[in-house]
Amino acid sequence: NAGVTQTPKFRVLKTGQSMTLLCAQDMNHEYMYWYRQDPGMGLRLIHYSVGEGTTAKGEVPDGYNVSRLKKQNFLLGLESAAPSQTSVYFCASSFGATRAEAFFGQGTRLTVV
């Protein structure tokens, strides 16, 4: 079972470059989330989506954009990467029900130099 798949798993960017992280889930989940994880900061919500065609801002949305054109995919874009965006990025998905747990992808380790 694939579950939640993130691509790429590793990436090094130069400051000012752009890139898109892809998250794909095959569990027919309504909700999808993008988090970043930094030492001592825990998981911080960047953006999330409660269904196809919807997106909303999380705790730390600046410098990122997202799109959910298909239910199974949630894309995270960095238009002009900055060193402060060096982090581990996790995508997660869940059913919309209140007690539904979130399932995570394996993460993308991004370094901006």
Added chain:
Amino acid sequence: RKEVEQDPGPFNVPEGATVAFNCTYSNSASQSFFWYRQDCRKEPKLLMSVYSSGNEDGRFTAQLNRASQYISLLIRDSKLSDSATYLCAVKGYQKVTFGTGTKLQVIP
């Protein structure tokens, strides 16, 4: 004040010990509560959901106190394989918010 707060630890305990973690949350309208386990350089994985009546899964017991707005995780008879970071998670209307995690190191 952070929405979800945890003691970052680390907690260093000997094998066989009992260890407890607490997590407080600020939004009284929060609806669901979870404990996740995260191994080094891996993704978080659900350990257990937390219900008002409390729930137990083997050596693990989770409790929810809505009045005081905290959840707890108790690990009995700690094993070396329990060494990991434990994250509490709180689900509101749409978002899932995580604590910073508590690192547990079980020592032989």
